[in-house]
Amino acid sequence: MSIFEYNGSALVAMVGKNCFAIASDRRLGVQLQTIATDFQRISKIHDRLFLGLSGLATDAQTLYQRLVFRHKLYQLREERDMKPETFANLVSAILYEKRFGPYFCQPVIAGLGDEDKPFICTMDSIGAKELAKDFVVAGTASESLYGACESMFKQDMEPEDLFETVSQALLSSVDRDCLSGWGGHVYVVTPTEVKERILKGRMD
Amino acid sequence: MECVFGLVGNDFAVVAADTSAVHSILVHKSNEDKIMILDSHKLIAASGESGDRVQFTEYIQKNVALYQFRNGIPLTTAAAANFTRGELATALRKNPYFVNILLAGYDKETGPSLYYIDYIATLHKVDKGAFGYGSYFSLAMMDRHYHSGMTVEEAIELVDKCIVEIRSRLVVAPPNFVIKIVDKEGAREYAWRESVKDAAVASA
Numbered sequence: 001m002s003i004f005e006y007n008g009s010a011l012v013a014m015v016g017k018n019c020f021a022i023a024s025d026r027r028l029g030v031q032l033q034t035i036a037t038d039f040q041r042i043s044k045i046h047d048r049l050f051l052g053l054s055g056l057a058t059d060a061q062t063l064y065q066r067l068v069f070r071h072k073l074y075q076l077r078e079e080r081d082m083k084p085e086t087f088a089n090l091v092s093a094i095l096y097e098k099r100f101g102p103y104f105c106q107p108v109i110a111g112l113g114d115e116d117k118p119f120i121c122t123m124d125s126i127g128a129k130e131l132a133k134d135f136v137v138a139g140t141a142s143e144s145l146y147g148a149c150e151s152m153f154k155q156d157m158e159p160e161d162l163f164e165t166v167s168q169a170l171l172s173s174v175d176r177d178c179l180s181g182w183g184g185h186v187y188v189v190t191p192t193e194v195k196e197r198i199l200k201g202r203m204d
Numbered sequence: 205m206e207c208v209f210g211l212v213g214n215d216f217a218v219v220a221a222d223t224s225a226v227h228s229i230l231v232h233k234s235n236e237d238k239i240m241i242l243d244s245h246k247l248i249a250a251s252g253e254s255g256d257r258v259q260f261t262e263y264i265q266k267n268v269a270l271y272q273f274r275n276g277i278p279l280t281t282a283a284a285a286n287f288t289r290g291e292l293a294t295a296l297r298k299n300p301y302f303v304n305i306l307l308a309g310y311d312k313e314t315g316p317s318l319y320y321i322d323y324i325a326t327l328h329k330v331d332k333g334a335f336g337y338g339s340y341f342s343l344a345m346m347d348r349h350y351h352s353g354m355t356v357e358e359a360i361e362l363v364d365k366c367i368v369e370i371r372s373r374l375v376v377a378p379p380n381f382v383i384k385i386v387d388k389e390g391a392r393e394y395a396w397r398e399s400v401k402d403a404a405v406a407s408a
Contacts, residue, residue, distance in 0.1 A: 028326070036320070036328050036330055056324070062293050062325070
């Protein structure tokens with residue numbers, strides 16, 4: 001079994017009209033066994049920047065700690081929050097540092113940049129960035145997620161519509177993947193507020 | 205075939221571990237205590253490679269004591285769990301410890317807690333957790349009978365149910381178990397469940 005499939009994960013981020021949504025599943029497993037059904041895969045870096053880490057959970061936790069550390073240092077030096085584009089470059093650089101002994105993670109970065117323009121990107125485990133204007137996916141359910149998002153996505157969705165679309169795409173994709181699921185965690189971020197919701201899907 | 209499991213009750217946490225020390229087909233001893241009392245209000249139940257288990261848990265115990273000496277106050281359970289995960293994560297890509305840990309503790313402010321830390325340094329706070337082949341049986345029993353806010357009697361009854369399942373359904377089931385509990389009074393041994401006693405040493 002691949003090391004990326006050891007814990008199981010599903011992540012998706014989608015762009016809407018002056019907003020974005022980032023969603024993940026909630027399962028933490030060890031191969032075939034489910035350990036927990038309330039695992040947090042998405043973390044807030046600052047009010048307008050969220051990071052989701054799929055792949056090996058231990059590396060996701062280590063990488064998250066390193067990135068939060070770097071961002072806090074940046075905040076102390078620059079006296080402001082990092083822009084999403086800058087943060088994506090930072091993640092890419094940190095991942096490439098370990099080119100020949102990588103972190104087994106695939107990050108999904110979603111944020112609101114200048115003029116509240118939504119920014120999403122994903123990268124592979126050695127930092128190859130993939131910018132997208134519509135949606136990005138990661139995790140063991142990524143193939144299903146690509147299909148679901150491609151068919152359900154529409155340009156310029158309002159936050160409520162975006163939430164529905166992301167939720168349906170996530171739940172239908174994880175239902176086809178035995179290693180991810182057990183509910184969903186969705187963050188919908190607009191320039192004024194962050195709405196966190198928990199989805200109840202098939203609990204298997 | 206090492207079995208370790210634990211759960212969080214009303215205002216206590218209980219962990220149980222088998223007590224057999226095995227090398228290949230030989231049982232060295234069947235009263236090996238695998239649950240270390242970390243400090244007055246913390247227990248660390250460890251399973252895995254025996255050398256690593258003893259060395260690593262003693263290392264954590266001494267460092268937790270050092271923090272208390274230096275700072276005059278004990279570490280919280282969450283801090284001890286994060287420290288343990290940090291040590292496992294640092295060693296992971298150099299010289300990994302093959303030890304799985306359930307860290308149970310009681311804090312005055314936050315009450316009882318249980319942390320699942322596997323050998324590749326995945327950390328998660330759980331209500332019930334288990335390691336080893338026995339986990340297939342103990343997690344299933346706990347999923348069925350566990351509810352939040354259990355009393356000590358209910359919890360011990362559940363622990364005993366798990367031990368009965370392990371003894372009857374696991375092919376090379378460990379015969380003896382030790383149960384330890386941690387609550388506001390502190391961490392202490394609760395009971396042994398022995399079905400095979402070591403033969404008495406013959407006098408010279």
